[in-house]
Amino acid sequence: MTALLELEDVEARYGPVHVLHGISLAVEEGSVVAVLGPNGAGKTTTLRAVSGTVRRSGTIRFAGRPLRRVGPDGVARLGVAHVPEGRGTFSELTVLENLRLGAYTRRGSIQPELERVFSYFPWLTERRRQQAGTLSGGEQQMLALARAFVHRPRLLLLDEPSLGLAPVLVAELFRIVRELNEKEGLTVLVVEQNAQLALQAADAGYVLEAGRVVLSGSSAELRADDSVRRSYLGY
Amino acid sequence: MKKQIPALVSLLVVAAVLCVLPFVLSDYNVSLAAQVGIFFVAVLGLNILTGYTGQISIGHGAFMAIGGYTTAVMSRDHHTNLVVTMLMAFAICFVVGLIVGLPALRFSGVYLALVTFALAVSIPNIPNQYSTFLGGVGGVTSSEEVSNLWIYVAAWSCSALLFLVAWLILRGRVGRAFRAIRDSEIAAVASGVELPVYKTLAFGISAAYAGVAGSLFVLATNGFAQPSEFGVFLSLQLLIGAAIAGLGSLWGVLAGAAFVGLLPQVSTSVPVIGAEHGRDVIFGAAVILVMLLLPDGFAGLVARLRRLARA
Amino acid sequence: MERAETSPIAGLRARGGAIDGGSAAVVLLLIGAAIFLLVGCLRSTAFAQYTVQGLALGSVYGALALALVLIYRATHVINFAQGELAMLTTYIAWWLMEKGLSYWAAFAATLVIAFVLGTLLEVTLIRPVQHSVIAVVIVTVGLFILIDGIVNWVWGGDFKFMQSPFGNASFDVGGVAIRHQDVGMVIVVFASVVLVWALFRFTKLGLGMRAAALRPAAAALVGVRVDSMLAIGWGLAAVLGAVAGLMAEPSQIFLSPTLMQPILVYAFAAAVLGGLESPAGALVGGLLIGVSLTLIVGYVPQKYIGAELQLPLAFAVLLLILLVKPSGLFGRREVRRV
Numbered sequence A: 001m002t003a004l005l006e007l008e009d010v011e012a013r014y015g016p017v018h019v020l021h022g023i024s025l026a027v028e029e030g031s032v033v034a035v036l037g038p039n040g041a042g043k044t045t046t047l048r049a050v051s052g053t054v055r056r057s058g059t060i061r062f063a064g065r066p067l068r069r070v071g072p073d074g075v076a077r078l079g080v081a082h083v084p085e086g087r088g089t090f091s092e093l094t095v096l097e098n099l100r101l102g103a104y105t106r107r108g109s110i111q112p113e114l115e116r117v118f119s120y121f122p123w124l125t126e127r128r129r130q131q132a133g134t135l136s137g138g139e140q141q142m143l144a145l146a147r148a149f150v151h152r153p154r155l156l157l158l159d160e161p162s163l164g165l166a167p168v169l170v171a172e173l174f175r176i177v178r179e180l181n182e183k184e185g186l187t188v189l190v191v192e193q194n195a196q197l198a199l200q201a202a203d204a205g206y207v208l209e210a211g212r213v214v215l216s217g218s219s220a221e222l223r224a225d226d227s228v229r230r231s232y233l234g235y
Numbered sequence B: 001m002k003k004q005i006p007a008l009v010s011l012l013v014v015a016a017v018l019c020v021l022p023f024v025l026s027d028y029n030v031s032l033a034a035q036v037g038i039f040f041v042a043v044l045g046l047n048i049l050t051g052y053t054g055q056i057s058i059g060h061g062a063f064m065a066i067g068g069y070t071t072a073v074m075s076r077d078h079h080t081n082l083v084v085t086m087l088m089a090f091a092i093c094f095v096v097g098l099i100v101g102l103p104a105l106r107f108s109g110v111y112l113a114l115v116t117f118a119l120a121v122s123i124p125n126i127p128n129q130y131s132t133f134l135g136g137v138g139g140v141t142s143s144e145e146v147s148n149l150w151i152y153v154a155a156w157s158c159s160a161l162l163f164l165v166a167w168l169i170l171r172g173r174v175g176r177a178f179r180a181i182r183d184s185e186i187a188a189v190a191s192g193v194e195l196p197v198y199k200t201l202a203f204g205i206s207a208a209y210a211g212v213a214g215s216l217f218v219l220a221t222n223g224f225a226q227p228s229e230f231g232v233f234l235s236l237q238l239l240i241g242a243a244i245a246g247l248g249s250l251w252g253v254l255a256g257a258a259f260v261g262l263l264p265q266v267s268t269s270v271p272v273i274g275a276e277h278g279r280d281v282i283f284g285a286a287v288i289l290v291m292l293l294l295p296d297g298f299a300g301l302v303a304r305l306r307r308l309a310r311a
Numbered sequence C: 001m002e003r004a005e006t007s008p009i010a011g012l013r014a015r016g017g018a019i020d021g022g023s024a025a026v027v028l029l030l031i032g033a034a035i036f037l038l039v040g041c042l043r044s045t046a047f048a049q050y051t052v053q054g055l056a057l058g059s060v061y062g063a064l065a066l067a068l069v070l071i072y073r074a075t076h077v078i079n080f081a082q083g084e085l086a087m088l089t090t091y092i093a094w095w096l097m098e099k100g101l102s103y104w105a106a107f108a109a110t111l112v113i114a115f116v117l118g119t120l121l122e123v124t125l126i127r128p129v130q131h132s133v134i135a136v137v138i139v140t141v142g143l144f145i146l147i148d149g150i151v152n153w154v155w156g157g158d159f160k161f162m163q164s165p166f167g168n169a170s171f172d173v174g175g176v177a178i179r180h181q182d183v184g185m186v187i188v189v190f191a192s193v194v195l196v197w198a199l200f201r202f203t204k205l206g207l208g209m210r211a212a213a214l215r216p217a218a219a220a221l222v223g224v225r226v227d228s229m230l231a232i233g234w235g236l237a238a239v240l241g242a243v244a245g246l247m248a249e250p251s252q253i254f255l256s257p258t259l260m261q262p263i264l265v266y267a268f269a270a271a272v273l274g275g276l277e278s279p280a281g282a283l284v285g286g287l288l289i290g291v292s293l294t295l296i297v298g299y300v301p302q303k304y305i306g307a308e309l310q311l312p313l314a315f316a317v318l319l320l321i322l323l324v325k326p327s328g329l330f331g332r333r334e335v336r337r338v
Helices: A043-051 A072-078 A095-102 A111-120 A137-150 A167-184 A195-201 A219-224 A226-233 B004-024 B027-053 B060-078 B082-104 B109-129 B148-171 B173-183 B185-190 B195-220 B232-245 B250-269 B275-293 B297-310 C002-015 C021-043 C045-075 C082-098 C103-129 C133-155 C180-202 C204-214 C216-221 C226-252 C261-274 C279-299 C307-324
Strands: A005-014 A017-027 A032-036 A055-062 A080-083 A155-159 A187-191 A204-209 A212-218 C170-173 C176-179
Touching: A005 A043, A017 A032, A017 A043, A017 A055, A017 A212, A032 A043, A032 A167, A032 A195, A043 A055, A043 A072, A043 A080, A043 A155, A043 A187, A072 A080, A072 C216, A080 A137, A095 A137, A095 C204, A111 A137, A111 A167, A137 A155, A137 A167, A155 A167, A167 A187, A167 A195, A195 A219, A195 A226, A204 A219, A212 A219, A219 A226, B004 B027, B004 B148, B004 B250, B027 B060, B027 B148, B027 B173, B027 B195, B027 B232, B027 B250, B060 B082, B060 B109, B060 B195, B060 B232, B082 B109, B082 B148, B082 B195, B109 B232, B109 C133, B109 C261, B109 C307, B148 B173, B148 B195, B173 B185, B173 B195, B185 B195, B232 B250, B232 B275, B232 B297, B232 C133, B250 B275, B250 B297, B275 C103, B275 C133, C021 C045, C021 C279, C045 C082, C045 C176, C045 C180, C045 C204, C045 C226, C045 C261, C045 C279, C082 C103, C082 C133, C082 C226, C082 C261, C103 C133, C103 C226, C170 C180, C176 C180, C180 C204, C180 C226, C204 C216, C204 C226, C216 C226, C226 C261, C261 C279, C261 C307, C279 C307
Parallel strands: A032 A187, A032 A204, A080 A155, A155 A187
Antiparallel strands: A005 A017, A005 A055, A204 A212, C170 C176
């Protein structure tokens, strides 16, 4: 069975600086996969390589088809939703407009999606006409997630969702991610500094260091691994 | 020293060609070559402002106007030696440039372009207001007239001299500060470069150069300083010349000056389109084409060629 | 005059934020100006006539200013050729009418042509150099010169007569003669602006365009083709410019290549007055400048301030605003992009 997303020997660079030195990973459809590692390991860059936001070489296959020279808007049209670091919400637009943008690539009415979204994030309903910028950091992160969901993607790329959020909100966020995965069959590739949370929510994981994959396996395996425990789980 | 040799050689070649030209060209063509020299001075100055400190000015025609009027008025009223008037133009425009440069600090990029555009359109109207002193629409005429050859020699001597001055300035501390600003304003500030001082200074220098060019310009048009000579088109020519030059190469400034000095003249004699419209159509199209092909100007082309040669 | 009161508020509401002290002061100022105008109109027929004329002219300035703002918001570039482009499309309309089309048929056709022209220009000339501010400025400047040359070449520099769709009659409103023309100009501009506004506010395309202008990278991630949005933006700006040109013509009686040059200047001033990022501001700015200039020229004796001084006056306003409040009446404080 081919995975939904496959990376083979992917290299990426920002100008002259090479960040990824040959990453290979696979994400099975319907699973949640975590990407862990220290700062600067290239986790965010890996996601950017998938969404076409950074110059890359190597092979990336989505649903069996190789992504060649597809820019971010093309990748979005193929069914990949990327929630970047910093959320990528439009603070000057309203909450509802942000959600509508999530469905930009879809045709037809998005009412059912909106209703689903409001059921997962009920507090968004009253805030729909508010400017997104007036929401708190945590709420904006939820909004970003909601918007990704409206997209009805096959693959969700989540970049550091816990950054700057209170622990309670982070837990809630991962709970919703897990729920979306189980109920809606959403495949998720999540980059996360908080290895503990990530491994709890994920089925499998990859550990990156200095632009290379150093460890991979199911989340249970990773949680049991000594080096992971020492470096990332703190015990 | 080895690195300097190609640069020295190109300088000598240019100098040699310039010395020979008056003997081989007709009088009309000498006046054209003089025009290029005049634009060389102005574009050199503006290039410092645009290329090094990144400030866009569509108003340097106004400084040329000030310089030109200085020469015309001083010559008409006080029969001042023409070269002295040019020195005066340099000094006066330097000061005015500093004065304009100060508030210009508050604007960046496009806003500055708008403000200087406003300057370019308003300053030529001032002589219309104060017609007794500044001659109104009819303009001011200097008391002396000079030959095309005189202008040619004066223009290119000034070019050589001011090129040397620019080279000296850019070698020293000021040049280092300018280059730092060009590379990254933030980094420059972080390393202690006082942006306001250097940005204003760049304005002053570029204005002074434009002033001298303005003096020469007036002398080249029979000593006539008229508001209509210093319209917006002139400022546009200067900016275009500086953009085509790109940054930092003698050849670039030469190319830019030649482009804006010669093309409008040459394109008036194109068949089909006819004299009055030829200038605008061809010049406009040429400007667009050059920018599309060489967005970094001539200097960008030179840099690319150098890289190819090294590889 | 009512518009002067509702636009800034609509503009504020659209931004959705709280009304801060600065904006409140501006709104009060505008309300004060509106009251002043109203009182003046009631007390003097000349004043009323000047005001209406000023509003008509101001709506044209505002339309062109809006075109400038549209492009600036998306690309942070001022299109120096916007006026000349508008002039070109006006000539095209004239030519279509000479070929036999009725005014409004030519008007509609011209708008379509303007849109196509605008998008073509963006794709062929601006996109290749969009990374360099100086290069884009120079290209638009070159375009300015080129279009001027082409129009002169194809149609000549002499005056052409273009029929006004509104006729020469006037309404009689309480003793004040208000020309049909002035009312027509305002209505046409207003209608066009409302249509464009509706496009941005209510359609998916408009949302995509707004997103592309606000945050191109984030917009791309949701699937917006940012490049195409820019091209469409230029097309719309050209359409607004065409409207400005067509409405400017009746007020100038004769069509000539220099039609839009002073108007571009007023449009710059209006756009800056409103704050380069604010569409509502551009319109209000245009109206303010139109009314102020008409009143000043109307009342101040010729020898102090003649009609030719309108241009330098507009510049003085431009300079003043940029020195005192660079972000204009409605702009937010300019944040230097780091």
